[in-house]
Amino acid sequence: MSQPSSAPAASHQDRPQVRTTLDRVPLGLLARVTDLSLEGLLRRRLLDLGFVLGAHVRPVRRSPLGDPTAYEVMGAVVALRRTEAAGIGVSYRDS
Amino acid sequence: MLDASTIASPGMPPVKPLQASRLALSGRPVVALAGNPNTGKSTVFNALTGLRQHTGNWPGKTVARHDGLCVSAGRELVLVDLPGTYSLLANSAEEVIARDFICFARPDATIVVVDATCLRRNLNLVLQVAEITPRVVVCLNLIDEARRKGIEIDAPALARDLGVPVVPAVARDGLGLDQLVATVLAVVDGQVVPQPVLPRYAHDVETRAARIAAALEPMLDGRLNRRWVALRLIEGDPTIIQSIAEQRIDG
Numbered sequence: 001m002s003q004p005s006s007a008p009a010a011s012h013q014d015r016p017q018v019r020t021t022l023d024r025v026p027l028g029l030l031a032r033v034t035d036l037s038l039e040g041l042l043r044r045r046l047l048d049l050g051f052v053l054g055a056h057v058r059p060v061r062r063s064p065l066g067d068p069t070a071y072e073v074m075g076a077v078v079a080l081r082r083t084e085a086a087g088i089g090v091s092y093r094d095s
Numbered sequence: 096m097l098d099a100s101t102i103a104s105p106g107m108p109p110v111k112p113l114q115a116s117r118l119a120l121s122g123r124p125v126v127a128l129a130g131n132p133n134t135g136k137s138t139v140f141n142a143l144t145g146l147r148q149h150t151g152n153w154p155g156k157t158v159a160r161h162d163g164l165c166v167s168a169g170r171e172l173v174l175v176d177l178p179g180t181y182s183l184l185a186n187s188a189e190e191v192i193a194r195d196f197i198c199f200a201r202p203d204a205t206i207v208v209v210d211a212t213c214l215r216r217n218l219n220l221v222l223q224v225a226e227i228t229p230r231v232v233v234c235l236n237l238i239d240e241a242r243r244k245g246i247e248i249d250a251p252a253l254a255r256d257l258g259v260p261v262v263p264a265v266a267r268d269g270l271g272l273d274q275l276v277a278t279v280l281a282v283v284d285g286q287v288v289p290q291p292v293l294p295r296y297a298h299d300v301e302t303r304a305a306r307i308a309a310a311l312e313p314m315l316d317g318r319l320n321r322r323w324v325a326l327r328l329i330e331g332d333p334t335i336i337q338s339i340a341e342q343r344i345d346g
Contacts, residue, residue: 040331041186048182050216075213 015093022051022071023085027059031092038087050074051088124283125173126165127197129224130208131217132179135236138266139208140176143276167276172283175202181216183223184332195338197227198319204230204282206275211241211248211263218257225259225291226323232278232289233261234271259289296326304329 025031033055036043050073051057060077061070068079130136144163161176177196178189197205207224209217214235225231235250254261260278264271281287295301307325315321319339327335 044182044184044330045186048184048186048219050181050219074216075210076216 015095017091018094019089019091021086022057022059022080022088022090023069023082025057025059025090025092026095027062029092029095030056030058031090032056033088034091035089036087037089038084042084042087046080046084046088049078050076057088057090123164123171123173124203124280125175125200126279126283127175127177127200127202127205128208129177129183129193129197129205129220130179130234131181131210131220134179134208134210134217135266136179136208137176139206139234139236139264139272139275140174142266142269142272144174165276167273167280170280172276172279175200181220183220183227184327184330191334191338194227194335197224198323199338199342201228201318202230204232204279206232206234206279208234208236208266211235211238212244212246214246214248214253221257221259222291222294225257225289226293226326227320229259229289229291230282231259231291232275232282233257233259234266234275235261235263236266238263238271239265239268256292258292260287300326300329 019034022031022033033051033053035053036046036051038046055073058072059069060072063069067082069082069085070077070079071085128136128140140161140163143165163174163176165172165174175196177193180187180190180193182190183194183197184190196202205224205228207217207221209221221231221233233253235248235253238248241248248263250261250263260282262271262275262278264275266272278287282289296304304322304325307328308321311321311324315324324335324339
């Protein structure tokens with residue numbers, strides 16, 4: 001479940017920055033793409049879908065078995081497999 | 096009456112895609128309609144073609160594509176509705192169809208319908224189309240929805256930055272479509288010559304692309320944008336080589 005954040009913006013900035021891969025971001029938290037470790041067609045595909053450096057990504061829904069997960073990116077919702085999301089480096093602020 | 100359906104009607108000799116835009120359609124300009132999924136592309140298509148819409152097949156391709164006739168101010172345009180895609184870099188059958196049409200059928204102009212509520216996502220396709228052909232017109236659709244979300248887009252500034260005409264529209268209500276057709280006709284007639292601002296890649300990529308493009312020139316014979324083909328070859332895209340090979344066999 002996504003938790004609406006009630007904390008003011010100032011304390012948000014104080015939270016520790018977590019660097020991980022997109023598959024490990026908790027549902028509802030906003031992450032930022034920092035690097036893509038994938039190559040070839042899959043890399044091209046993810047770039048075309050909006051997973052470019054600096055893009056904001058939010059996991060919005062996870063399927064019952066935990067894979068795939070739906071991500072909101074650049075105004076659209078895109079479902080990725082865990083192996084694909086694991087190739088996308090992100091950072092987010094822990095809540 | 097002769098219309099665009101003649102291209103695919105039985106008994107007619109197959110039309111070579113390379114010639115489709117000029118020979119097969121009895122002189123009518125051909126305008127491709129590209130766009131991301133869910134941008135209102137089909138709404139634009141239906142509004143511009145009215146009831147003259149029908150499905151057609153592009154020779155050599157089994158997947159249906161929609162062609163329609165757009166009549167405006169005594170002029171007739173053949174409008175070709177391409178599959179909705181995020182990209183032209185051939186990750187899927189739809190992208191191969193859209194790309195091959197723009198590349199090989201060489202439409203007289205290409206409209207890219209973009210969603211004003213998430214412009215950034217849509218500009219990727221605009222740049223990809225502009226890398227293949229300069230004759231691009233952007234239809235900035237859904238400006239009413241964007242406005243409701245508090246998004247106001249400066250169309251003239253966008254046109255300046257992209258180097259191509261940008262026409263704001265609300266296709267569902269028919270707003271902006273007259274201007275869109277007028278702009279497309281101006282591009283078709285050469286009264287407006289878009290000069291897209293294209294992405295520049297890293298120095299070594301550009302140097303190699305230029306070298307490969309020079310080597311490709313005698314092979315492509317002006318039929319394809321050689322810089323674009325060179326970039327695809329550097330990227331290692333196997334589908335473009337396959338499509339070129341098919342064109343050579345067909346042609």
